[in-house]
Amino acid sequence: MQRLRRVKLVDALLWVLRIGIVVGVAIGVWATLSAGKLSGDQWRNLVIVGIAQGSLYSLIALGYTLVYGVLLMINFAHGDVFMFGAVTAFFVAEALAADGWLNANPAIGLLIILAVSMFTSMIVAVLLERIAYRPLRRAPRLVPLITAVGASLFISNSARGIYGEQVKAYPRIDALEGPITLLGIPVQKSQALVIVTAVVLMAVLWYVVERTRTGRAMRAVSEDKDTAALMGINVDRVISTTFAIGGLLAGAAGILYALVFGQVHWFMGFLPGIKAFTAAVLGGIGNIIGAMLGGLSLGILEQAGPYLLLGGLGVPSPNQLRDVIAFSVLVLVLIFRPYGILGRPESR
Amino acid sequence: MPAPRDLRNAAWLGLIGGAALIYLCLVGLVDAFAERNVITDVVTLGRVMLMLPPLAVGYVAGRRLQRPTLASRVSTGALAGAVAGAILGAGLLFASAVDVRGIFLRITPAVLDFVAFGQEPVVGAVLNVVFAAVLGAAAAATGSLAPLYRRPLVAGLLGIVIASLLEPFLRPRLQEFELSWLARLLYQDHGLTIASAIVVFILVAAVTAFYRPARTGVQQRLARADEGTRNTVRWVTYLALVALLLSLPQLAGPLLSQVLVLVGLYVLLGLGLNIVVGYAGLLDLGYVAFYAVGAYLTALLTSPHSALGLALPFFVALPIVVAGSALVGLLIGAPVLRLRGDYLAIVTLGFGEIARILFLSDALKPWLGGSQGILEVGPIFGVSAIDLPILGWRLTGPTLTYYPLLFFSIVAAFVAWRLKFSRTGRAWNAMREDEDVAEATGVSIVNYKLMAFAMGASIGCLGGAVFATHLQSVFPGSFVLNVSITVLAIVILGGMGSIPGVVVGALALIGLPELLREFAEFRLLVYGAVLIVMMLLRPEGLIPDYLRRRELHDEEDEGALAGPEAALDTMASSSQ
Numbered sequence: 055m056q057r058l059r060r061v062k063l064v065d066a067l068l069w070v071l072r073i074g075i076v077v078g079v080a081i082g083v084w085a086t087l088s089a090g091k092l093s094g095d096q097w098r099n100l101v102i103v104g105i106a107q108g109s110l111y112s113l114i115a116l117g118y119t120l121v122y123g124v125l126l127m128i129n130f131a132h133g134d135v136f137m138f139g140a141v142t143a144f145f146v147a148e149a150l151a152a153d154g155w156l157n158a159n160p161a162i163g164l165l166i167i168l169a170v171s172m173f174t175s176m177i178v179a180v181l182l183e184r185i186a187y188r189p190l191r192r193a194p195r196l197v198p199l200i201t202a203v204g205a206s207l208f209i210s211n212s213a214r215g216i217y218g219e220q221v222k223a224y225p226r227i228d229a230l231e232g233p234i235t236l237l238g239i240p241v242q243k244s245q246a247l248v249i250v251t252a253v254v255l256m257a258v259l260w261y262v263v264e265r266t267r268t269g270r271a272m273r274a275v276s277e278d279k280d281t282a283a284l285m286g287i288n289v290d291r292v293i294s295t296t297f298a299i300g301g302l303l304a305g306a307a308g309i310l311y312a313l314v315f316g317q318v319h320w321f322m323g324f325l326p327g328i329k330a331f332t333a334a335v336l337g338g339i340g341n342i343i344g345a346m347l348g349g350l351s352l353g354i355l356e357q358a359g360p361y362l363l364l365g366g367l368g369v370p371s372p373n374q375l376r377d378v379i380a381f382s383v384l385v386l387v388l389i390f391r392p393y394g395i396l397g398r399p400e401s402r
Numbered sequence: 403m404p405a406p407r408d409l410r411n412a413a414w415l416g417l418i419g420g421a422a423l424i425y426l427c428l429v430g431l432v433d434a435f436a437e438r439n440v441i442t443d444v445v446t447l448g449r450v451m452l453m454l455p456p457l458a459v460g461y462v463a464g465r466r467l468q469r470p471t472l473a474s475r476v477s478t479g480a481l482a483g484a485v486a487g488a489i490l491g492a493g494l495l496f497a498s499a500v501d502v503r504g505i506f507l508r509i510t511p512a513v514l515d516f517v518a519f520g521q522e523p524v525v526g527a528v529l530n531v532v533f534a535a536v537l538g539a540a541a542a543a544t545g546s547l548a549p550l551y552r553r554p555l556v557a558g559l560l561g562i563v564i565a566s567l568l569e570p571f572l573r574p575r576l577q578e579f580e581l582s583w584l585a586r587l588l589y590q591d592h593g594l595t596i597a598s599a600i601v602v603f604i605l606v607a608a609v610t611a612f613y614r615p616a617r618t619g620v621q622q623r624l625a626r627a628d629e630g631t632r633n634t635v636r637w638v639t640y641l642a643l644v645a646l647l648l649s650l651p652q653l654a655g656p657l658l659s660q661v662l663v664l665v666g667l668y669v670l671l672g673l674g675l676n677i678v679v680g681y682a683g684l685l686d687l688g689y690v691a692f693y694a695v696g697a698y699l700t701a702l703l704t705s706p707h708s709a710l711g712l713a714l715p716f717f718v719a720l721p722i723v724v725a726g727s728a729l730v731g732l733l734i735g736a737p738v739l740r741l742r743g744d745y746l747a748i749v750t751l752g753f754g755e756i757a758r759i760l761f762l763s764d765a766l767k768p769w770l771g772g773s774q775g776i777l778e779v780g781p782i783f784g785v786s787a788i789d790l791p792i793l794g795w796r797l798t799g800p801t802l803t804y805y806p807l808l809f810f811s812i813v814a815a816f817v818a819w820r821l822k823f824s825r826t827g828r829a830w831n832a833m834r835e836d837e838d839v840a841e842a843t844g845v846s847i848v849n850y851k852l853m854a855f856a857m858g859a860s861i862g863c864l865g866g867a868v869f870a871t872h873l874q875s876v877f878p879g880s881f882v883l884n885v886s887i888t889v890l891a892i893v894i895l896g897g898m899g900s901i902p903g904v905v906v907g908a909l910a911l912i913g914l915p916e917l918l919r920e921f922a923e924f925r926l927l928v929y930g931a932v933l934i935v936m937m938l939l940r941p942e943g944l945i946p947d948y949l950r951r952r953e954l955h956d957e958e959d960e961g962a963l964a965g966p967e968a969a970l971d972t973m974a975s976s977s978q
Contacts, residue, residue, distance in 0.1 A: 067736055128744045145505045186934050194954065197937050199685055199744050200894060204933025207887060211927035215429035218507045219923075324883075328755075331748060374763050381752035388745050389737045 068389065075386065082363040098239070100357045106245035106314060108353020109252035113307035114330030115337070115345040116259060117179075117300030123276040123340040124296050125191070130202035131182055133327015134209035135301050139175030140308025140318045141213050144222045146170045147312075151225035160229040164309075172305035178209065179301025180294055188290070206327075214320040221319040224312045248310045255306055256346055259299070263342060272296055276340070325377065329356070332384040338394025347395060356380050404467060404474040412463040412478040416485025416538075419459035423490040426451050427517065429927065430508035434920045436516045439593025440566040446593075448516060450563060452490070453537055456483040460538025464545040475542040483538020484531050490517065491527030498523035554607035561606030566594050567917045571658050578655065647808060651801040652793075659800040661916040663872060666807035667865050668912045671885075672892040672904035673814040674861030679890065680899035680947070681818075681827060682854035683834030685747040687886050688734075688754025692859040694761060694881035695730050696866025699723040701776040701876045702769075708776050709769045716782045716871055723867050724860045731859025732852055739851040754886055761878040775877035782806050782871040803872045810864045815901050821857070822899075830854060835953060884926060888912075891929040894936050897943020899950050906945055 114136055121129045147167045150156040156163040186205045190198045230247060233240040241249075263269035274282040275292045283289050311326065312318050329352060337348025359379045387394065404412075426432050436448035460479035467474055494517050496502075497509050518526020519533075544552050569589050576585040588598045624632055651659040671693060678686045702708045703719035712719075738749045761770055770776070787798035797805070821827050829850045832840035841847050870876050892911050896903025911929065915921045921928075936943065942951040 071737065128748065130747075186938070189938055193937075193941065195744065196679075196683060196685055197941050197954070199747060200890070201934050201937040203687065203747075203887065203890070204930045204937070207926050207930030208934060209930075211924070211930060212425075212429055215431075215508065215924065215927060216506060328748070328751070335745075335748075375759065375765065378756050378759050378763075381756050384752050385738070385749050388741055388749055392741065392745065 072390065079363055086362050097358065100361070101354055102239070102241055102245060104354035104357035105350060106242075106248045106353070107357065108333075108350035109249050110307050110310055110314070110326065110349070111330045111333040111352055112346045112349025113252055113255060113303045113310070114326055115334040115349050116256070116342065117304050118331050118334040119337075119339055119342060119345040120272075120296050120300050122334070124272060124279075124293055125187070127187070127195075127198050128202065128331065129182075129187075129297075129300070130199070130327075131186075131205035131209055132179075132300065132304060133323035133325075133330070134206050134213075135175050135179045135182065135323075136304035136308045136311075136326060137318070137320065137323030138178045138209060138213055138308075139171035139173075139301075139305030140312050140322070141217055141222070141320065142174040143167050143171035143305075143309060144217075144224060144312070144318055147225055156225060157228050160227050164227070168306060168309050171309045172302045175305030175308060176298045176301035179297040179304070182209070183294060183297040188293075206323075210320055210323055217320065219320055221317050223317050226316070227313075230313065244313045248314055251306065251310060255303060259303065260342065262299070268292075268295060328384075329380050332380055332387075335384060335392075336387050336394055338396040341394065341396045344394055344396035351395075352380065352383060355383060404478050405469075408463075408467050408474070408478055409481060411466055412459075412482040413485050415459040415463050415466075416482040417489065419455040419482065419486030419534075420489025422455040422458075423452060423486055424493050426455070427490075427493070427513060428506050428508060429924075431924060432516065433508045433510065433513045434924070435918075436513065438918075438920065439591055440563055441596060441599045442591045442593035444596060444599075447563075447566075452517070456486045456534035456537040457541040459483065459486055460541035461545060463538070464542030470545070472543065472546050475545055476539045479542020480535040480539035483541075484535035486538070487531040487534025488527075490534070491530040494518055494527050494530065495523050550611070554611040557610040558603040558607035561602050562594065562599050565598075565602045567914070569593070570919075571655075571661075571917065574657070575655050648805075651797075651804045652795055656800060659804060661913055663800045663803050663807060664916065665908045665912045666804065666811055667869055668889060668892055668908040669811050669905055670807065670814055670865040670868070671862055671889045672896070672908055673811065673818055673901065674858045674865070675889045676893050676899065676901070676904055677818060677821070677861065678854050678858035679893055680897075680950075681822065681830040681834070682851060683830070684739075684851060684854060685744075685890075686750045686855075686858065687747050687883075687890070688750035688752070688757070689858070689862060689889055690881050690883065690885040691734070691750075691754045691757040692727055692731060692862035693866040693869070693885060694757055694878075695727050695859075696723055696863025697870040697876045697881070698761065698770060698776070698866075699726050699863070700867040700870040701779045704780040704871070705776050705778050707778050708771075713780065715784055716780060716867075720867060723863055727863030727866075728856040728860045731856040734859075735852050735855035739848055739855070751883070751886075754883060758878060758881055758883075761881065770878075773878060775875055775879075777875045779870045779874050779876065781874065782868070800872075803868065807868050810868065814861045814864065817857075817861075818901055822901075826850065826853060831949060887926070887929060891932050895932055895944060897946045897950065899947035900943060900945050903943050903945040903947070907943075910944075 114132065117132045117135070118129060121127065121132070147156070147163075150163050150166065182205055186201050187198055190201060230244045232243060234243045234246055235241075236246055263272060271282070271287045271292045272295065274285065274287055275289055275296075279289050282292075307326075308318070311322070330349065333348035333352045334345045335348070336352055337344025337346065339345075356376055356379055360376050363379070431451050432448045434448075435451060436446060438447040439445075440447055440450055459482040463478045463482035464470065464475040467478060494514060497514055498518075502509050514523070517530070519529050520526075521529060544555065547555070565588075569592055573585045573589055576582065576588075588594065594602065624635060627635075651662060654662060671689065674692070675686065675689050678684050678689070700716070700719060700723050702710050703712055703714045703722060704716055706713040734750075734753055738746060738753075741749060760766055762773055764772055766772070782803065786802075787796060788802060789796050795801075829840070829845045832843065832845050833847060833850055837847060869880070873880075888911065892904060892907035894907075895911060896905070896907030911932070915925050915928075941954045
């Protein structure tokens, strides 16, 4: 009897929370819009920046989702895989930019940098799986999770020790400066490149997962490892491949990040990592389309949200609280819809 | 002669060892410790680092032999070591020929010179191969020794390293006690002298060799003694322990007392997190939030400069702080506790970050002071120094903070110990092992999870409260993610669910690094490595809780049940 009442208390608390959030959001949005603090153009720019950032999050989120799909574990160190590729490729970029070669051949140069970053991240991800996760595949859930936390620390601090802790400014590429008009909307060229690259990579990923033998094996392993093994699938290799694909995407995201923000450093994996995880959960973890959608919505929410929700409530410097918005989204999604936008309750 | 398979195995191990050696050089550990003497003019800490991988791979190569004989052990160990040394040598030659400093900052000419033993690169490379082969062979040969001899040997070598690390604290202390002659005898140029290293080795080895027989002897005699004697012995032991703990800051001096306070703080935090992670099995990565709440609440209530301006005495504020933190624990816990383990970890991580950003933000600046924090938190007893008339001790700063910390730690350890064997503790055990089964047998999951969160929060806030009064101010910069991770590493290293484990973990992960000032930037790297290595090799921790050990070695137990040794082992661990 007592137990029943207790559960109801928690439920009541959650309902109060739900109503409070809806009311708070409504008041904030109404207050902001009626005050007309930002013009239509400014809102549009926020959304575009949001989409560009969101596509970065999507690329990283895909790594989380793929790994979760086959192993049912959160690869905490994925953000640091992303970092390692970008920081390593920095030295290649610097070498290429040394005598203006990069500016003369931006397309080939970018492809080289991208390849280096993707390759490095892939190696890190595969090694990570081989050394830290594979021996623990049958251990209790808490064990690989703690290992992943340790791996995250280890990778980021290795980068700090090996490459130094200062922020590294990526060489600027003239061809990517200035705006370009897409569908009648002016967009920064670097952001346009980010969006286009992300879309292309996601299309390739969709093709690989849905239309190739490897993809079919991955889907089979994610359904049921033991049965897949009985059908003659080499489960270890499929899991390695999954980590490799996640690493490749993360490496690409690393370079895109460097293009947008112009700098890289050893700690840059942490926040994008958490946010990408949020995106993956938001879209429904284990679901590839969900990760893409989740990334985009989180990016837009994070850019426009602080002004839209908090600005109207008279909170000073709402931009400081941007990360709070991202984390709150994560917490709220997990509480109220842990299976995400596209997931189904059973798949939790 | 070892079989070809064993040789392949050894070569493969050597490759791994070589990768480890190169990594140590690249990441800067060799560079940082190249100058720190262990035994002056003989070996530095940087060299010790370079000796570890060949030793490790040599030992493992010897252990993995199909049919081990001394000769085959030595030859495979030497092979593994030589391969590792050859890789380091190749790296040395490469780095000497091509300038890599533009990318790898730590590969300075000084490091290359150090790795090459001060010789030309080619000579240095050859020396490395020989040196590593000898180390590998020696390590493999120890595999042939009976544990009776091997254990004192390893302990003695470890003793030398630790004795040399203690130098910056021990030497000034010895001089204060007018024992300069002893300090001069022991240490020279910040390292041990050759003679003192031999003495330390023999002492530690002898103690290790005779510890076990002596302990069993005492235990047997105690078992034969009558009830009264046993009680007397027990109380004398307790009294001696308490006296030692009480006089520790006086023996250690202000410098080491500061370290003791840090260790104490983390013991307290570790005890709290141990309840959440170790007992209830909930991975909380935002534990720093409770620490921060405790510190900020204390500051708000006791500082005359806070927004509340109450300036309450510490011990009046304390119950409010504990109640407030427990409430925060419940509030954070209530919505997230339905989540499964890995989601819970990320959400608590998110909460930890939210707390930090909120403490730092302009929005809450009028109350929490933004980046400036809250100043002038009152000292814990209302005064900054206490003179003890009988003993002639003057307690101030860390030597004063030590005592409330000790008190709170003992209280927390006692509570944790009693909880462990209570109905609640058993409910946590059941829940950790299998949530669904526990719920089916009538354990209210939500209630017990909330209780674990609240308990963890109130112990963590005690740490925060003492921390605030110790610094006499709070800044958001003190409450970063790293604190959560550090506490987690302590709990994991010591052993989840193990109370003595927390103390050992804190001593190893907080105390040892304090002895090595050069170590600061590698701290988190090592914590990360500790988390991975412990989970891979010894998930139950250094001082395991017997329940956890059985849980984590499920399959092995089942598989080995047939053997009489395993059965004995199981019986021994269940009767503990």
